[in-house]
Amino acid sequence: MAIAMVLGTGGVGSVIGQKLHTYDCFEKIILADRDTTFAKTLQGNTKNNRFEVCQVNATNVQELSAFMIEKKVDVTLNACNSVVNFSVLEACSIAGSHYIDMAADIYSPSGAKKSGKNSYEAEIDRFNQPFLDKNIAGVICMGVDPGAVNVFARWAMDRLDTATSIRILDADNGDVKGYRFAVLFSPETFFEELGAVPYYVKDGQVTSGRPLETEVEWIRFPDPIGLVKTYAVAHEEGVSLGIYPPFVKKGVRYSVFKYSISDKVYNIAKSLSLLGLDSWKKIKVDGVEVAPVRVAAANLPKPAQLGATVDGFSCVGAEVRGVKDGIPVEYFIYTMDNHRETYDKYGYSLTVVQTGIPPAVTAKLLVTGKIKERGVMMPEALAPDLIMEEFVKEGLNIFVEKRESKKWV
Numbered sequence: 001m002a003i004a005m006v007l008g009t010g011g012v013g014s015v016i017g018q019k020l021h022t023y024d025c026f027e028k029i030i031l032a033d034r035d036t037t038f039a040k041t042l043q044g045n046t047k048n049n050r051f052e053v054c055q056v057n058a059t060n061v062q063e064l065s066a067f068m069i070e071k072k073v074d075v076t077l078n079a080c081n082s083v084v085n086f087s088v089l090e091a092c093s094i095a096g097s098h099y100i101d102m103a104a105d106i107y108s109p110s111g112a113k114k115s116g117k118n119s120y121e122a123e124i125d126r127f128n129q130p131f132l133d134k135n136i137a138g139v140i141c142m143g144v145d146p147g148a149v150n151v152f153a154r155w156a157m158d159r160l161d162t163a164t165s166i167r168i169l170d171a172d173n174g175d176v177k178g179y180r181f182a183v184l185f186s187p188e189t190f191f192e193e194l195g196a197v198p199y200y201v202k203d204g205q206v207t208s209g210r211p212l213e214t215e216v217e218w219i220r221f222p223d224p225i226g227l228v229k230t231y232a233v234a235h236e237e238g239v240s241l242g243i244y245p246p247f248v249k250k251g252v253r254y255s256v257f258k259y260s261i262s263d264k265v266y267n268i269a270k271s272l273s274l275l276g277l278d279s280w281k282k283i284k285v286d287g288v289e290v291a292p293v294r295v296a297a298a299n300l301p302k303p304a305q306l307g308a309t310v311d312g313f314s315c316v317g318a319e320v321r322g323v324k325d326g327i328p329v330e331y332f333i334y335t336m337d338n339h340r341e342t343y344d345k346y347g348y349s350l351t352v353v354q355t356g357i358p359p360a361v362t363a364k365l366l367v368t369g370k371i372k373e374r375g376v377m378m379p380e381a382l383a384p385d386l387i388m389e390e391f392v393k394e395g396l397n398i399f400v401e402k403r404e405s406k407k408w409v
Contacts, residue, residue: 001027002074002367005097007058007088008032009039011185011303012102012143013079015348015356016363017042019394020077021050023364030071032056058084061091068095075100075363079356081188083280085123089138089376093130098366099376100359102143103189106196106234109206120236120378128376138376142362143355144335145170145257146237148396149318150379151358151387152333153241156320158384160329162251163322166241169332171221171228171260174312174339174350181268182306184351187297188280194269195278196234200256201242211273212266215256221315222336222399228260235259240378247380251322272296303352307343314339314350317399328405335396345395354396361390 002025006017009031017039020029031039032054043051058064058080068076068091075098078088082103092099104120123140131138141147149168157163176182183190198209209215215232232238235257241247242255261269272278277296282289317334335354342350358379365371365387373382392398 001025003028003030003072004363004367005030005032005068005071005073005076006079007056007076007084008079008081009036009042010079011348011352012355013077014038014042015346015352016077016079016360017051018046018346018348019356019360020363021046023360025364025368026050028052030054030073032058034058059087061087061094064088065091065094068092068097073097074367077359077363078102079359081186085140086126089123089127092136092138093127093134096134096136098136098363099131099138099140100142100362100366101140102147102355102359104141104236106192107199107236107239108197109199120240124376124378132375135374137366137371137374139362139366139371139382140376140378141236141240142359142379144358145316146235146240147355147358147379148335148391149316150237150241151382151384151391152318152398153237153320154380154382155384155388156318156331156333157247157250157322159331160250160320160322160324163247163320164251165254165319165321166247166252167255167319168235168237168241168257168317169219169221169230169319169334170258170316171219171225171230172312172314172351173225173228174310174314176306177309177311179301179309181264182301182309183297183303184306184310184349185303185355187300187303188293191269191272191278191293191296192280193234194261194265195273198232198234198238198257200232200238200254201252202254204242204248204253206239206243212269215258217258219258219260221260222334225313225315230258230260232256233259236378241380244378244380303349307339307347307349310339310343310349312339313337314354316354330403332401334399334401335391336399337397357391357394357396361387361394365390
């Protein structure tokens with residue numbers, strides 16, 4: 001039996017902890033955070049629990065690695081903000097623990113004015129060899145998007161002879177009751193993504209655009225979401241899927257992440273960007289250093305508290321276009337669920353449940369030896385079939401639409 005550690009026990013971290021507790025392959029699940037309030041709540045609400053709550057600083061590599069060695073942690077699930085990714089990866093490489101996170105720094109190519117210190121490529125470049133040397137795996141960006149959608153894209157790519165494009169599509173018609181404005185996942189991450197330069201792959205090259213002005217398109221999602229306006233938004237998989245060598249070899253020349261947002265959210269995001277309030281770069285205010293994005297998010301409700309107030313649906317999927325046996329084929333593999341029903345079932349919002357299931361499943365498959373890959377990688381590097389089967393077993397509904405173009409004769 002293995003020992004898992006969840007770093008960060010907000011909404012997503014709590015869902016991960018809850019899921020891990022249902023797996024009998026884990027002897028103990030350590031819930032670690034600087035503020036252990038939510039961890040203690042989960043522990044108190046779980047009968048016959050195998051949780052151990054600990055106060056941990058994820059930015060201190062020496063202390064964290066010593067703690068992991070002492071506790072004999074087999075797999076670490078980093079549900080903190082991506083600013084701690086490097087320190088946790090370093091600690092795992094020292095302690096010999098598998099590593100999983102849900103997001104990296106905003107992507108920017110080498111030489112860019114605002115180069116991402118913790119971008120997914122930087123994490124792979126720095127830690128792949130140390131992880132290989134320790135015979136451990138680091139699966140990065142394994143939430144829902146990025147994460148599950150990367151696995152969906154790999155599943156479709158494995159069924160095509162050649163391919164041309166991959167679009168990750170995300171739409172949500174959720175309506176939050178009782179608040180003038182609320183965000184269903186980390187507000188800081190949300191504002192940062194919408195205000196960042198969107199990078200995507202076009203004609204085989206990484207290309208930049210303008211925030212909320214690039215690749216604007218009306219896309220029809222499955223009912224009851226329907227036709228919505230989408231924008232290219234900064235997301236790791238919008239780049240990674242278009243430059244992943246096996247996909248490039250099959251012919252992929254275009255990849256993008258597109259997100260639907262309302263006019264209200266569009267205007268808020270544009271205003272925050274104009275005022276510089278979507279940045280993590282600290283500024284001094286009245287003698288105190290503070291990150292502007294933290295101020296912008298300070299008065300918003302915590303995502304973990306929103307589940308009972310949200311109605312509507314979320315749809316997140318991968319659209320892959322290519323050719324099989326000479327016939328043009330388009331796959332759309334997606335997960336879709338109802339906010340209200342998900343909250344009634346799990347006690348958490350749909351957004352955090354969708355994000356928490358993939359890393360929990362990945363942790364189980366790692367410690368039971370069913371994921372064989374080693375080193376640090378994005379989810380598209382993993383064999384997809386077993387992972388998708390486990391997603392479904394754990395409550396992540398998956399739907400597949402397949403369209404073929406044949407000449408009528």
